Amino acid sequence: MAVLRLAGGSDVVVKLSVQEVVAALQGGKNNDAFVELQGESAPILIRPSSVIAIIEDGKRGTTGFRIAAGESGSG
Numbered sequence: 001m002a003v004l005r006l007a008g009g010s011d012v013v014v015k016l017s018v019q020e021v022v023a024a025l026q027g028g029k030n031n032d033a034f035v036e037l038q039g040e041s042a043p044i045l046i047r048p049s050s051v052i053a054i055i056e057d058g059k060r061g062t063t064g065f066r067i068a069a070g071e072s073g074s075g
Contacts, residue, residue: 002020003055005052005053005055012039022054025048032049035047
């Protein structure tokens with residue numbers, strides 16, 4: 001399984017490996033045409049340009065995205 005992070009901030013889980021997702025997103029002649037990927041319960045139509053990250057979800061629920069926060073203020 002793989003998790004796709006979309007430009008809008010949403011995450012989508014698909015029943016494909018990272019390699020299969022990359023191949024599907026790069027497969028068409030029209031780079032911004034919708035691509036059908038198998039989601040957890042139904043197919044998902046997604047534009048390749050909306051995907052900003054693809055990560056492997058080996059153990060469901062353990063994969064996530066982190067945003068680093070710097071120290072704020074000065075001492």
